Amino acid sequence: MTRLCEILNISADGKKAVCIDKENKEAILAYIRQSNRHLKKFRHIVALILEGHKNTDLYDKEDIDDKSKDVTAMKFFKGQENDRIYCKEQRTPEGIYIIVTAEIYPKKKSDKVSKKEIPIIHKIAKYEYTIEAPTN
Numbered sequence: 001m002t003r004l005c006e007i008l009n010i011s012a013d014g015k016k017a018v019c020i021d022k023e024n025k026e027a028i029l030a031y032i033r034q035s036n037r038h039l040k041k042f043r044h045i046v047a048l049i050l051e052g053h054k055n056t057d058l059y060d061k062e063d064i065d066d067k068s069k070d071v072t073a074m075k076f077f078k079g080q081e082n083d084r085i086y087c088k089e090q091r092t093p094e095g096i097y098i099i100v101t102a103e104i105y106p107k108k109k110s111d112k113v114s115k116k117e118i119p120i121i122h123k124i125a126k127y128e129y130t131i132e133a134p135t136n
Helices: 025-032 036-051 117-125
Strands: 002-010 016-021 059-061 071-076 083-091 097-105 128-131
Touching: 002 036, 002 097, 016 025, 016 036, 016 128, 025 036, 025 083, 025 097, 036 059, 036 071, 071 117, 083 117, 083 128, 097 117, 097 128
Parallel strands: 002 128, 016 097
Antiparallel strands: 002 016, 059 071, 071 083, 083 097
């Protein structure tokens, strides 16, 4: 299933970009902008990703089975609200590695992936993204 995304931020070397799903853009941005705390956490996670740092407490693969390929999660406030932004990783035809913030999942209840999250992860795994130029 092909979907559109926009670039939010790109690495200094231009080889990685964090994007946002156009259909879910408003919900994702509303979540990020709901407080300074959320915005700071999002910016921190994006910086880690673009700089190539690994921190599985903040961003990690949701590798639950063969159908969940290339799905990851930004993890907000583990042990508290435990919100997630599920993402899809892929390469563009130009070779840029993109991480698309695809869907918000607030208040995850457990540490493990539950039966509620599995269909969401499988759905996102089927997405293929095309980057659309930002509309400012």
